[in-house]
Amino acid sequence: MHNVMKRGGAVVFLLVLFIIWEAVVWWRDIPMWLLPAPSAIIAEGYRSFGDFSVHILATTKLTLLGLTIGASIGFIIALLLHRMPLINQMVYPLLILSQNVPTIVLAPLLIIWFGFGLLPKLIIISLVCFFPIVVAMMDGLKNTDPTLKHYMQMIGANRGQTFWKLELPYAMPSLFSGLKIAATYSVMGAVISEWLGAKQGIGVYMTYAQSSFRIDRVFVAIFAIMLLSMALFALIQLIERMIVKGQTREV
Amino acid sequence: MLLEITDLSKNFGATEVLQHVNLQVADGEFVAILGPSGSGKSTLFQLIGGIITPTAGEILLNGKAISGEKGHISYMPQQASLFPWRTVLQNVVLAQEIQSKANYTQAEDWLERVGLAQFKEAYPIELSGGMKQRVAFIRALLSEQNLLCLDEPFSALDEFTRLDMQNWLLSVWEAHPRSVLFITHSIEEAIYLADRIIILSKRPAHIKEEIKVPFARPRHPAMLATAEFIALKQHIFAQMETRKTND
Ligand SMILES: Nc1ncnc2c1ncn2[C@@H]1O[C@H](COP(=O)(O)OP(=O)(O)O)[C@@H](O)[C@H]1O
Ligand SMILES: [Mg+2]
DSSP, X not given: OHHHHHHHHHHHHHHHHHHHHHHHHHHHTOOTTTOOOHHHHHHHHHHTHHHHHHHHHHXXXXXXXXXXXXXXXXXXXXXXXXXOHHHHHHHHHHHHHHTTSOHHHHHHHHHHHHTTSHHHHHHHHHHHHXXXXXXXXXXXXXXXXXXHHHHHHHTTOOHHHIIIIIIHHHHHHHHHHHHHHHHHHHHHHHHHXXXXXXXXXXXXXXXXXXXXXXXXXXXXXXXXXXXXXHHHHHHHHHHHHHHOOSSOOOO | OOEEEEEEEEEETTEEEXXXXXXXXXXXXXXXXXXXXXXXXXXXXXXXXXSSOOSXXXXXXXXXXXXXXOSSXXXXXXXXXXXXXXXXXXXXXXXXXXXXXXXXXXXXXXXXXXXXXXXXXXXXXXXXHHXXXXXXXXHHHHSOXXXXXXESTTTTSOHHHHHHHHHHHHHHHHHSOOEEEEEESOHHHHHHHOSEEEEEOSSSBOEEEEEEOOXXXXXXXXXXXXXXXXXXHHHHHHHHHHHXXXX
8 A cells, every 4th residue: 555655655746747748848939959848758658559569678678688697697606706706806896996987888899899789788687787696695695694504504505505595595586676677777788789889679769860950759758768677677576576585675 | 401511610710710610501492590680691602602611520512522613502691782774684694694594585584573673674773772682682683503502681671671571581481392491680580581590609600500480481571470470489598598698
């Protein structure tokens, strides 16, 4: 009940925002090529949905594939680094550095090296979404409740048992926090990678819209990106509810 | 003798925690270890559990030296230490899982017998403090080792729940005797539950006195009001007091 009210609050707030936006556009008579009204954007989205849906589908596929690969890589790196503290000390700073290279700079380089195929795109998406997973997962593993660890020792659990039965399940909520962040990044990563050369995708649609000054279509693309991010977020939350048991549920 | 500890000492760096501790637990015996906070009671359990090694002395279980070896005892800590993502049933088989294999039929049997059957699918977050300790106790009972080591299992509970839990523990234990080593800092709890009480001094801990508890079993709460009980309690209290003024 409480949750429903909070969600409802967000929707109302968004609606109010849209109404103000709409009102300002009509009142100040702002031209379409500068800032289209929400109603115009929605109308355009509805009109061109047939053509646009191909692009949404392509981006969704690319995002899901990239997120899966990036998340798996992040998960494996976190496990390895957790089990090997020495290597962790050497590699962790490099991982942080990898996040300091702006994607926009890196993407053209990857295209030069790997061509216009799927590979450079997946590399970009993986690069933007593995890091939150590594950080969240390692924090989760490291912060395992010491009283539970002590208990496992006292009953004679070995390292493997302690890991599989305690540390890994204990880190699941953290893993999902990381996944939610990664999911949001992965949509951005996919769109950016599409800007740099693709046949289909929201990124491609956006480039066309921009070069033909169809600002309403740019906004259609922006809304689509937001909806896709939210859908992914909700999907991960759903999986989390099915997997993570016995925890107090936050919003 | 099930457990024989001879001349056991433990230092952490320059801090002496245990000094020349000697104690035995016979088969089926309920022994309480009574001592003030910080005296080294949990350290003693960590030594028996094998997660730390003694500075000097020996620990024999069934005549076999077990210093530094893990997995020889059943254990119940002060904090219930249930795994939040496991149901009650999945929690009580955990210690079995670590030792060998989970026996769910036996576990369900036990939950039934001790009145926890309706909670078997519940998660720990849904349980009260007392319930959690019951589950933790059954988890310890279900693991196969002969010696049950309970480290202040009720000291985090409120007074009423604690009395309840003591009676519950007695009823379960009297129906299914096991060798128990029970750490507590409550004099009443030690007398009410144990066959024998070992009084530890303040740190560095050595054994001040060993007392055979003269009360028959099964024990009843009425015992707490008898003159004999109160006299024994005062005797132990005086013992622990003298130590204080000696320091
Ligand atoms: N790993 C350790 N390193 C240093 N000191 C310790 C360690 N473990 C326990 N101690 C010290 O040993 C003393 C006894 O602790 P503990 O056995 O937990 O006491 P009790 O269980 O009787 O309350 C305490 O003063 C504590 O600070
Ligand atoms: Mg203690």
